[in-house]
Amino acid sequence: xAVKERPAPIPSVRRLPLYLRYLKAxxxxxxxxxxxxxxxxxxxxxxxxxxxxxxxxxxxxxPKVGYPVSLLIRAIEDFLGWDRSSEAFLLGAGSLGMxxxxxxxxxxLGLRIVAAFDIDPGKIGRRVNGVAVHALDALPAVVRERPxxxxxxxxxxxxxxxxxxxxxxxxxxxxxxxxPATLAxxxxxxxxxxxxxxxLAVLTSRxxxxxxGVHRSGPRG
Amino acid sequence: xAVKERPAPIPSVRRLPLYLRYLKAxxxxxxxxxxxxxxxxxxxxxxxxxxxxxxxxxxxxxPKVGYPVSLLIRAIEDFLGWDRSSEAFLLGAGSLGMxxxxxxxxxxLGLRIVAAFDIDPGKIGRRVNGVAVHALDALPAVVRERPxxxxxxxxxxxxxxxxxxxxxxxxxxxxxxxxPATLAxxxxxxxxxxxxxxxLAVLTSRxxxxxxGVHRSGPRG
DNA sequence: TAGATTGTTAATCGATTAACAATC
DNA sequence: TAGATTGTTAATCGATTAACAATC
Numbered sequence: 001x002a003v004k005e006r007p008a009p010i011p012s013v014r015r016l017p018l019y020l021r022y023l024k025a026x027x028x029x030x031x032x033x034x035x036x037x038x039x040x041x042x043x044x045x046x047x048x049x050x051x052x053x054x055x056x057x058x059x060x061x062x063p064k065v066g067y068p069v070s071l072l073i074r075a076i077e078d079f080l081g082w083d084r085s086s087e088a089f090l091l092g093a094g095s096l097g098m099x100x101x102x103x104x105x106x107x108x109l110g111l112r113i114v115a116a117f118d119i120d121p122g123k124i125g126r127r128v129n130g131v132a133v134h135a136l137d138a139l140p141a142v143v144r145e146r147p148x149x150x151x152x153x154x155x156x157x158x159x160x161x162x163x164x165x166x167x168x169x170x171x172x173x174x175x176x177x178x179x180p181a182t183l184a185x186x187x188x189x190x191x192x193x194x195x196x197x198x199x200l201a202v203l204t205s206r207x208x209x210x211x212x213g214v215h216r217s218g219p220r221g
Numbered sequence: 222x223a224v225k226e227r228p229a230p231i232p233s234v235r236r237l238p239l240y241l242r243y244l245k246a247x248x249x250x251x252x253x254x255x256x257x258x259x260x261x262x263x264x265x266x267x268x269x270x271x272x273x274x275x276x277x278x279x280x281x282x283x284p285k286v287g288y289p290v291s292l293l294i295r296a297i298e299d300f301l302g303w304d305r306s307s308e309a310f311l312l313g314a315g316s317l318g319m320x321x322x323x324x325x326x327x328x329x330l331g332l333r334i335v336a337a338f339d340i341d342p343g344k345i346g347r348r349v350n351g352v353a354v355h356a357l358d359a360l361p362a363v364v365r366e367r368p369x370x371x372x373x374x375x376x377x378x379x380x381x382x383x384x385x386x387x388x389x390x391x392x393x394x395x396x397x398x399x400x401p402a403t404l405a406x407x408x409x410x411x412x413x414x415x416x417x418x419x420x421l422a423v424l425t426s427r428x429x430x431x432x433x434g435v436h437r438s439g440p441r442g
Numbered sequence: 443t444a445g446a447t448t449g450t451t452a453a454t455c456g457a458t459t460a461a462c463a464a465t466c
Numbered sequence: 467t468a469g470a471t472t473g474t475t476a477a478t479c480g481a482t483t484a485a486c487a488a489t490c
Contacts, residue, residue: 009481013426017418018403021378035447043403048483051448063448063489081425095323099316105401109421149428157242174428176421180326182239182264190431192424194415197238200330200397203413204302205234207370207395210411230457256471269459272472284465284472 008056013080015053017109018043020076023069035066082110087148089172091163092155093118093126093133096178100152101128113152115142136163143170150174157181229277234301236274238330239264241297244290256287303331308369310393312384313376314339314347314354317399321373322349334373336363357384364391371395378402 022043026034036050043050054067057075061067077083085107090097093116100106101113116133118124124135134142151167153160153175160181167175174190177183180197243264247255257271264271275288278296282288298304306328311318314337321327322334337354339345345356355363372388374381374396381402388396395411398404401418 007430008426010423011481013422014419017401017416017422021401021418022403037447044405046483047447049481052482055449061448064446065490066447079426080422081429086425095316095320099320102316103417105418109418110425111421150424173431174424176424180238180242182243184265188431190424190427192420192427194417194420195238196324196415197242197326197330198235199413199415200332201234201238201301202231203371203395203397203411204307204331205229205300206411206413208302209228210394210409232457258471267459268471270457273458276473282472285470286466287471 008079012053012056015045015049016057016076016080019050019054020073020080020082023073023076026069032069033062033066034069034072036061038066077110080110082108085110085112086150087112087114087146088150088152088176089114089139089142089148089167090116090131090152090154091118091136091167092153092159093120093123093128094154094156097152097154098128100154100178101131111150114146114148117142136166139166140170143172147171150176152176152178153183154178229300233274233277236266236270237278237297237301240271240275241294241301241303244294244297247290253290254283254287255290255293257282259287298331301331303329306331306333307371308333308335308367309371309373309397310335310360310363310369310388311337311352311373311375312339312357312388313374313380314341314344314349315375315377318373318375319349321375321399322352332371335367335369338363357387360387361391364393368392371397373397373399374404375399 019039022039023034036054037047039045040047040050054061054072057079059067059072059075074083088111090101090113093101097116101116106112113131116128116131117136117139118133119136123133126133149172151172151174153163155163157180160177160179161183164175164183164185168185168189173188175183175185175192177191177193177195180195183191185191240260243260244255257275258268260266261268261271275282275293278300280288280293280296295304309332311322311334314322318337322337327333334352337349337352338357338360339354340357344354347354370393372385372393372395374384376384378401381398381400382404385396385404385406389406389410394409395413396404396406398412398414398416401416404412406412
């Protein structure tokens with residue numbers, strides 16, 4: 001019987017793209033191998049963390065030599081599934097939705113937005129960066145043709161829950177939530193939140209704690 | 222001598238905006254008080270976590286009664302600094318930058334973008350949602366007039382490090398980084414990353430782990 | 443060879459969760 | 467009053483960091 005393997009720690013998964021970007025930017029022929037010491041130094045981390053993170057991809061380094069760069073790149077891409085491409089729907093063709101449709105880097109992240117949906121008649125029928133904007137009501141029909149697993153939510157917060165429901169009913173299994181809403185979904189559906197308010201809360205509270213934060217009146221007035 | 226108080230846990234701070242949004246959406250006169258049990262149920266969390274999170278704001282609830290809604294809202298807003306408004310510069314008026322400039326909700330998050338910067342002559346001098354787009358070289362002059370503490374980075378990844386440096390040299394103390402770059406900054410500068418690639422990595426890896434993930438060939442082929 | 447670096451096992455740290463007396 | 471809910475202290479859990487033998 002196989003030992004049940006633990007899933008990779010989420011924080012490690014979250015850091016993998018940083019390593020990948022760094023590795024891909026390395027001068028191609030300069031080194032065939034790289035150590036976690038060096039990666040850590042360049043990215044402001046500590047070596048042991050890099051080592052642990054890279055280990056989740058299954059890569060094997062050599063003592064004293066380090067990790068083979070090209071194999072390491074492939075191992076991360078493979079682990080993240082970025083070598084093959086996942087299709088996604090985008091819900092809400094407002095300015096944020098438009099920005100995501102125009103974001104060329106997604107092709108390197110294994111993501112392809114194949115259709116957008118909106119309720120604004122002025123947007124329906126348009127094409128943005130090659131992607132057609134459909135009426136929201138066309139969702140079931142479009143899904144039937146193309147069983148897409150990922151939905152990107154860039155609708156107003158008030159509409160988010162209803163759209164999430166329509167998506168999961170249509171068979172979408174993962175929601176990338178850019179709205180401020182907290183989504184209630186069936187437990188088999190994955191939700192990843194990109195909530196600006198949450199991120200901003202951390203930024204401002206850390207700024208306030210920092211030596212020269214928002215308040216000019218610090219510890220010593 | 223005062224007991225040195227620990228800073229609030231980052232995960233708690235990150236969740237506060239979710240509670241705030243929920244509380245503000247409550248029917249105004251319906252309840253004067255609310256329990257963490259109820260908040261937890263509505264937001265898919267557990268009561269003890271809500272209780273611990275709310276405690277960081279300094280609010281005091283009453284056993285059996287719960288927390289006073291309006292005071293709780295004020296306590297969270299006060300803790301996050303969202304009752305007063307912080308000014309920010311936006312660097313890079315591309316489609317993502319534009320989307321942020323047009324994001325009306327920032328006013329409820331205590332953030333006001335007061336100037337944007339770009340190097341594209343076609344954008345310099347324009348106004349987006351009332352915000353002027355300046356030449357990047359005008360940064361020192363604009364800072365001199367208005368000592369802003371927060372910089373929002375929506376430039377291409379290749380440019381991010383250089384812009385970050387210019388910002389910190391100009392006195393900006395917090396960077397909200399929407400680029401894929403890992404920024405090296407002086408230690409007194411706060412960096413909060415909103416990196417789509419990192420978020421997407423978590424989404425896709427969790428989708429792959431889930432019962433009906435990307436691969437149709439699951440445990441039973 | 444000597445020593446930098448790996449993979450692995452152990453220790454530490456911080457966040458989450460549990461337990462429970464106090465109380466409105 | 468009885469019991470739901472709080473604040474606080476303790477236990478658990480998982481991630482981070484340290485230690486170290488193995489090794490290219």
